[in-house]
Amino acid sequence: MAMKKGLGRGLDALFESYKEETGMTNYEKALVQEIRITDIDPNPDQPRKQFDEEGIQELAESIKVHGVVQPIIVKQTEDRYMIIAGERRWRAARAAGNVSIPAIMMNLNEEQIIEIGLIENLQREDLNPIEEAQGIKKLVDKLNLTQEEAAERLGRSRPAVANALRLLNLSGRIQEYLLENRLTAGHARTLLSIGDEKLREEAAKKIIEKDLNVRDTEKLIKNLNAENKKSKKGKEKPSYITEIEAGLEESLGTKVQIIPGAKKGIIEIEYYSNEDLERIIDRVSAQKGK
Numbered sequence: 001m002a003m004k005k006g007l008g009r010g011l012d013a014l015f016e017s018y019k020e021e022t023g024m025t026n027y028e029k030a031l032v033q034e035i036r037i038t039d040i041d042p043n044p045d046q047p048r049k050q051f052d053e054e055g056i057q058e059l060a061e062s063i064k065v066h067g068v069v070q071p072i073i074v075k076q077t078e079d080r081y082m083i084i085a086g087e088r089r090w091r092a093a094r095a096a097g098n099v100s101i102p103a104i105m106m107n108l109n110e111e112q113i114i115e116i117g118l119i120e121n122l123q124r125e126d127l128n129p130i131e132e133a134q135g136i137k138k139l140v141d142k143l144n145l146t147q148e149e150a151a152e153r154l155g156r157s158r159p160a161v162a163n164a165l166r167l168l169n170l171s172g173r174i175q176e177y178l179l180e181n182r183l184t185a186g187h188a189r190t191l192l193s194i195g196d197e198k199l200r201e202e203a204a205k206k207i208i209e210k211d212l213n214v215r216d217t218e219k220l221i222k223n224l225n226a227e228n229k230k231s232k233k234g235k236e237k238p239s240y241i242t243e244i245e246a247g248l249e250e251s252l253g254t255k256v257q258i259i260p261g262a263k264k265g266i267i268e269i270e271y272y273s274n275e276d277l278e279r280i281i282d283r284v285s286a287q288k289g290k
Contacts, residue, residue, distance in 0.1 A: 032071050034100040040074060040081045040090060045138070046117055048127055050179065051088060059092035068093055071102040075113065081105070084113050085120040111143050119154065129185035130178045133167045140165075147275040162279045163189060163253055169272055171197055174204050183207060186214040190221055193249045195257075195270070199228055222246055252283050 072086025083090055084106065093101045108116070118135040127135065140150050151161040167178070167188050174191065177183040183191075187207055194200045203224055207217050226242055241258050248256040248269075255270040271277040 031104045031106070032102055033105065035074065035081055035103045036100050037090065037094050037098060039079075040072075040083060040101070040103075041077075042087050042090075043083050043113065043117060045114065046083070046087055048087075048131055050128060050131075051091060056088060056092045056095060059088065060095040063089075063093055063096040063098065068098070068101055071104045073116065074103045074105055075108060076105055084108060085116050114139055114142055115153065128179055128181065129164070129167055129188065130175050133164045136161060136164055137168060147279070159253065159279060159283070162276055166192055166253070166272060166276070171201060173201055177204055177208065184214070187212075187217050189253070190214060190217050193246075193255050194221055194225060194228075195255050196228060199224060218246075251287070252280050254280060 068089055070086070070089065072089050073084040074081040075084055081103070086103075090101060114135075118139055136150060136154070139145065139153070140147065143150075145153070147161050147165070148158050151158045154161070164185075167175070167185065170178075170188060170191065174183070174188065178185070178188055183204060187204075191200050191203060194203060203217075203221055206212070206220060210216075212220060222242065225245075226237070237258070237260065241260055245256050245258050248267075252269065254272075254276070257268040259266040259268070269280060271280055
C-alpha cells in the first residue's frame with residue numbers, strides 16, 4: 001500500500017535524523033543484517049494490537065516468492081531484539097517458514113520508538129480508531145507535547161488529533177466495540193454528542209443490533225437526546241432549537257445544549273481538556289472570520 005502523503009516527518013525523515021545524530025555513513029549497508037526470527041520479540045507497546053490474519057497469510061505467500069523486500073527495524077535488548085517497525089512483516093516471514101529476516105538495528109530511546117511505531121502504522125492506515133487514539137495519547141504524554149505539536153509531528157490537522165483523543169472519553173464498553181470493529185470512528189464521534197454515559201451505551205447497542213450507518217445513527221441520537229431532554233424537563237424543546245444544537249455539535253465537534261428561557265437562554269458547550277477548549281475557540285474564531 002502506498003504511504004499516506006503529507007504525514008509529518010515520516011519514517012525516512014526520522015531515520016535520516018538518526019543518521020545525522022550518530023554520524024553514521026553507509027547506514028543501510030552497515031546495519032542491515034539477517035537475524036533469526038526466534039531471537040526477535042514484538043514490542044509490547046506496539047500501537048496496533050490486532051492483526052488481520054488473512055492479510056498476513058497473503059503477505060507470507062508473497063514472501064515465499066519474493067522474500068522480505070523491506071527490512072524490519074529492531075533494537076537489541078541484551079541477547080534478544082525488539083521490533084520497532086515491521087511486526088506484520090515479521091509475523092508473515094514466520095508464517096512463511098523463514099528462519100531469519102533482514103533487519104536494521106537501531107539504538108533508539110523510548111520516545112523515538114513510540115513515535116516510529118505510531119507513524120509506521122498511521123502511514124499504512126492500519127490502526128483501529130481506539131488504537132490510534134491510545135497511540136497519540138502515549139506520544140503526547142511521553143514527549144510532553146501539546147495537541148498542536150503532536151499534529152505537526154504526525155502530519156495531521158489539530159482538529160483530527162483532538163477528535164481522535166476525544167474517543168478515549170467513551171466508556172470502556174464502547175471502546176471495546178470500536179476495537180472489535182463493531183462500531184466505526186464516525187459512529188463513535190456521533191455518540192459523543194450524548195451527555196449521559198448510560199444512554200450512550202444503549203445507543204451503541206442499538207447501532208450494532210440494527211447495523212445502522214452514520215447518517216441513521218445521527219437520526220437515532222437526535223431522537224434519543226430529544227426524548228432524554230423531554231423526560232428531564234417535562235417538555236420537548238422546539239424543533240428549531242434541537243436543529244441548531246445538532247448544527248453546532250457538528251461544527252464544533254462536541255456536545256452543545258441550548259436552554260431557552262422566556263427572556264434569556266443559555267448555550268452550554270462541553271470541552272474535555274484545555275487543548276479541547278482551545279480547539280473549540282479556534283473553530284468559533286474561524287467561523288467569525290468567514
